[in-house]
Amino acid sequence: CNALNASCSDCLGNSKCMYCYTDNTCKLYPSGKIIPPSSYCALDKARWGTCLVNFExxxxxxxxxxxxxxxxxxxxxxxxxxxxxxxxxxxxxxxxxxxxxxxxxxxxxxxxxxxxxxxxxxxxxxxxxxxxxxxxxxxxxx
The missing domain is CATH 1.20.5 (Single alpha-helices involved in coiled-coils or other helix-helix interfaces)
Incomplete structure (x- = not known):
């Protein structure tokens, strides 16, 4: 996922990745958790599945x-x-x-x-x- 930092749409092409707008990085979705912790990325800044709607x-x-x-x-x-x-x-x-x-x-x-x-x-x-x-x-x- 770290190689897909170019844009949100590039990052979310892989379902195992999530995009965080706080630092504009593509991160691996924490597989052990249903909801990613706020220390990982704030829910209102996290995108998963689509770039239009935030995780919250x-x-x-x-x-x-x-x-x-x-x-x-x-x-x-x-x-x-x-x-x-x-x-x-x-x-x-x-x-x-x-x-x-x-x-x-x-x-x-x-x-x-x-x-x-x-x-x-x-x-x-x-x-x-x-x-x-x-x-x-x-x-x-x-």
């Missing part, structure tokens, strides 16, 4: 973007787990209501069927059409 602004913007992404993912998880579960309960309540209405209709239909059957039986008895035995067929003996 780069860290702040990455932190903000990471926080926004984390909040978005958390919000989506909360929405999917809790809000959609409430919608499923609403659908289950509606299904239960429709099922109970269907059973009530079926019971009323059966009641009307029994009433019609009893009226028809009364009419058959009135005119003597009612059969005494319940079997519809009889056997003829020859």
């Amino acid at each position: 602004a780069l860290l702040i913007s990455m932190g903000v973007i990471g926080g926004v992404l984390l909040l978005t993912i958390t919000g989506c998880c909360i929405y999917c787990c809790y809000c959609r579960k409430g919608k499923n309960k609403r659908y289950e309540r509606e299904d239960a209501k429709f099922e109970s209405q269907r059973m009530e209709r079926k019971a009323r239909q059966e009641e009307r069927r029994n009433e019609r059957r009893s009226r028809l039986d009364e009419i058959r008895m009135k005119y003597g059409l009612m059969k005494e035995d319940s079997a519809p067929y009889t056997r003829f003996d020859a």
Whole structure:
């Protein structure tokens, strides 16, 4: 990196290097550290990756973007787990209501069927059409 002291763009062509504007030198990025120490180069004067944005602004913007992404993912998880579960309960309540209405209709239909059957039986008895035995067929003996 020391050979690339000509300009910031020449220095940052190598990803292992960082450019420091305090002394206009290209330095090896400290690989053991995530953030270079201020004794190495001040964060507002250090450039890494691009010459346009200093390291301090780069860290702040990455932190903000990471926080926004984390909040978005958390919000989506909360929405999917809790809000959609409430919608499923609403659908289950509606299904239960429709099922109970269907059973009530079926019971009323059966009641009307029994009433019609009893009226028809009364009419058959009135005119003597009612059969005494319940079997519809009889056997003829020859």
